[in-house]
Amino acid sequence: MPDTLKISMQGIVKRFGGVVALDSVDFELRPGEVMALVGDNGAGKSTLVKTLAGAHTPDEGVMKLNGERVRFTSPQDAWNRGVATIFQELALAGKMTIADNIFLGREVTRKVAGIAFLDRRAMRRRSKELLKELDVVVPDIHTWVEHLSGGQRQGVAIARALNIDADVIVMDEPTAALAVAEVRKVLEFIKTLRRQGKSVVLISHNVQDVFEVSDRITVLRRGRRIGLLETDKTTPEEVVGYITGAAETKSRRAVAQETPA
Numbered sequence: 001m002p003d004t005l006k007i008s009m010q011g012i013v014k015r016f017g018g019v020v021a022l023d024s025v026d027f028e029l030r031p032g033e034v035m036a037l038v039g040d041n042g043a044g045k046s047t048l049v050k051t052l053a054g055a056h057t058p059d060e061g062v063m064k065l066n067g068e069r070v071r072f073t074s075p076q077d078a079w080n081r082g083v084a085t086i087f088q089e090l091a092l093a094g095k096m097t098i099a100d101n102i103f104l105g106r107e108v109t110r111k112v113a114g115i116a117f118l119d120r121r122a123m124r125r126r127s128k129e130l131l132k133e134l135d136v137v138v139p140d141i142h143t144w145v146e147h148l149s150g151g152q153r154q155g156v157a158i159a160r161a162l163n164i165d166a167d168v169i170v171m172d173e174p175t176a177a178l179a180v181a182e183v184r185k186v187l188e189f190i191k192t193l194r195r196q197g198k199s200v201v202l203i204s205h206n207v208q209d210v211f212e213v214s215d216r217i218t219v220l221r222r223g224r225r226i227g228l229l230e231t232d233k234t235t236p237e238e239v240v241g242y243i244t245g246a247a248e249t250k251s252r253r254a255v256a257q258e259t260p261a
């Protein structure tokens with residue numbers, strides 16, 4: 001059977017000195033799905049995402065993109081292969097315009113008499129198109145990013161990923177520290193990405209957000225994957241049970257009761 005997964009990670013181990021941050025973790029992402037990644041503080045979510053993003057090299061394990069084995073050497077390398085990670089700090093330049101941020105590192109130039117000039121008009125046009133596709137409303141394309149709201153900044157960061165035709169978009173706590181209306185906006189961006197056929201990984205501490213936008217949920221606990229759940233076949237209570245370890249304890253108890261002495 002052909003390997004149709006967008007991303008597959010198998011047996012990923014990542015150690016930091018004596019700390020085993022990821023202990024043989026499997027992770028998968030289908031084309032066009034939103035996969036939530038949840039777990040308590042220190043569960044290993046950021047480490048897994050940084051490994052996927054090329055910021056960490058795993059000590060063990062195999063990673064595949066479209067069924068092909070890959071080893072990203074840097075976040076830039078992962079971006080070039082269409083895996084764009086938007087970290088909490090967003091990596092946007094506050095004192096640059098929206099369009100300049102969307103094209104950061106990939107500026108469009110045109111040649112006049114053999115000399116390359118930045119094609120600002122083309123960059124502005126494309127930026128407006130990308131923001132429109134996502135339904136991001138900004139005051140003006142010339143606005144400095146530092147004057148935008150948190151939700152608008154998330155929109156610019158996503159537009160930047162779409163500008164490189166990324167088809168895997170990884171978002172690390174995109175709704176943390178946002179006002180309610182802004183959270184709604186970011187959740188809508190995620191739904192738009194899915195409609196466009198993109199695969200999304202969403203790290204979130206907010207179970208309500210997870211239930212609103214995800215197709216499946218991966219639960220990490222103490223560096224291990226302890227749950228892979230279909231969102232419409234589980235409940236917030238069950239997910240919280242996995243996060244806190246209560247579900248694990250319960251299933252162990254159930255097994256113990258079933259096992260004859």
Ligand SMILES: Nc1ncnc2c1ncn2[C@@H]1O[C@H](COP(=O)(O)OP(=O)(O)OP(=O)(O)O)[C@@H](O)[C@H]1O
Nearest residue numbers: 016019020021039040041042043044045046047048
């Ligand atoms: N660069 C590092 N050096 C040493 N230890 C690290 C490093 N990064 C992560 N760890 C450790 O690895 C474990 C997993 O951390 P990680 O940040 O991946 O968890 P997390 O699930 O993202 O937590 P949070 O929700 O708090 O961000 C923790 O014990 C953490 O202290």
